[in-house]
Amino acid sequence: MEIDFWLERWSKNEIGFHQQTMNPYLAYFYGDKGPAAEQREKLKVFVPLCGKSRDMLWLSQNGYKVFGVECSERAVKDFFEENALNYKHAEKDEHSFYQTSDQASVIEIFQGDFFSLQKNDLDNMTDIFDRASLVALPVEMRKRYAEKMAELQNPGIRTLLVTLSYDQSQMNGPPFSVSEDQVNDLYADYFSIEKLCFKDTIDDEPRMKGRGLTSLVETVYKLTRNNQKK
Ligand SMILES: C[S@@+](CC[C@H](N)C(=O)[O-])C[C@H]1O[C@@H](n2cnc3c(N)ncnc32)[C@H](O)[C@@H]1O
Structure with missing residues (x-):
């Protein structure tokens, strides 16, 4: 499953993997069962192969900082636009970098190839949420x-x-x-x-x-x- 396969899926809107509702395991293990609300601002959750997952929105609304990586520009723009989030866009190294421009939420998404990430891109990361990412790969x-x-x-x-x-x-x-x-x-x-x-x-x-x-x-x-x- 190379990147071209996924870009074609996004261009044809064949995205049956995308869920309208929040992932129940995320809500359980990072919600009531998870870190106390006052600790969450120190936690930054990496969401690899993030698509336009609304789980990123849930994390942000529940006090976590979020960092995603996704190869499809369409997915990234849809994420911000469909969730009515203002965002900024910049080029950084070989990635396009998008981030919320509202003070209230910290969601950053690198648009590029997961395999080109470097260790310093994940500085300050404390947690990772992998839903439909590992299993997306042959x-x-x-x-x-x-x-x-x-x-x-x-x-x-x-x-x-x-x-x-x-x-x-x-x-x-x-x-x-x-x-x-x-x-x-x-x-x-x-x-x-x-x-x-x-x-x-x-x-x-x-x-x-x-x-x-x-x-x-x-x-x-x-x-x-x-x-x-x-
Ligand atoms: C099955 S979807 C899952 C998306 C998301 N995790 C979710 O739960 O909705 C896999 C996503 O990974 C992206 N993807 C695949 N290979 C990638 C790569 N090498 N780098 C970045 N994104 C990639 C695809 O564009 C697609 O949006």
């Missing part, structure tokens, strides 16, 4: 993605990772099936991994049923970058 890119994630993070950064697993013979991705074994293979060298919850969501996913799936298990993990160097 198996050979997932390893590169996990290695890049390890390279970008300082010890202690936490990731809330949402994966999907299903019988890959029933449907071609994306989204791809990513099993618990794969999560361990990808991340165990550099992260401690805690499985938080899982649920078969097929009855809530008519789009996936229509593509032939009989089961679709969503699993949520907490990854914490450990001290091992990369």
Whole structure:
């Protein structure tokens, strides 16, 4: 799934992955169950492969700073415009850089290739929210993605990772099936991994049923970058 594939999806508006409602796991683990409201202004959440996810809006409205990366200019502009957020645009290194221009919220999005990010781009990052990002990538890119994630993070950064697993013979991705074994293979060298919850969501996913799936298990993990160097 190279960038051109995604740019074409955005240009044809084939964005079935985009959700109108906030992700319930994000709202649970970063809402009432998460850091106290007064601590949140110190927390900055990285949203890789962010699309125009309204989860970024939720994070901002709930006191977190947000930093996204997304290759599609259309997705980035739609995010700000559809959410009626004023924004500024500048060129920075090889990325286009967008950020909210209202004092009330801090949302920054690099429009460019995730794989070209440098460690200093993630300075001050404390948390990562990965929904429909790892699972958007085919198996050979997932390893590169996990290695890049390890390279970008300082010890202690936490990731809330949402994966999907299903019988890959029933449907071609994306989204791809990513099993618990794969999560361990990808991340165990550099992260401690805690499985938080899982649920078969097929009855809530008519789009996936229509593509032939009989089961679709969503699993949520907490990854914490450990001290091992990369
Ligand atoms: C399946 S969508 C998920 C979007 C978002 N996480 C959400 O929950 O709606 C994957 C997104 O990653 C973007 N993308 C894919 N490869 C990328 C790359 N190498 N760098 C930056 N963005 C990329 C695509 O344009 C697409 O918007």
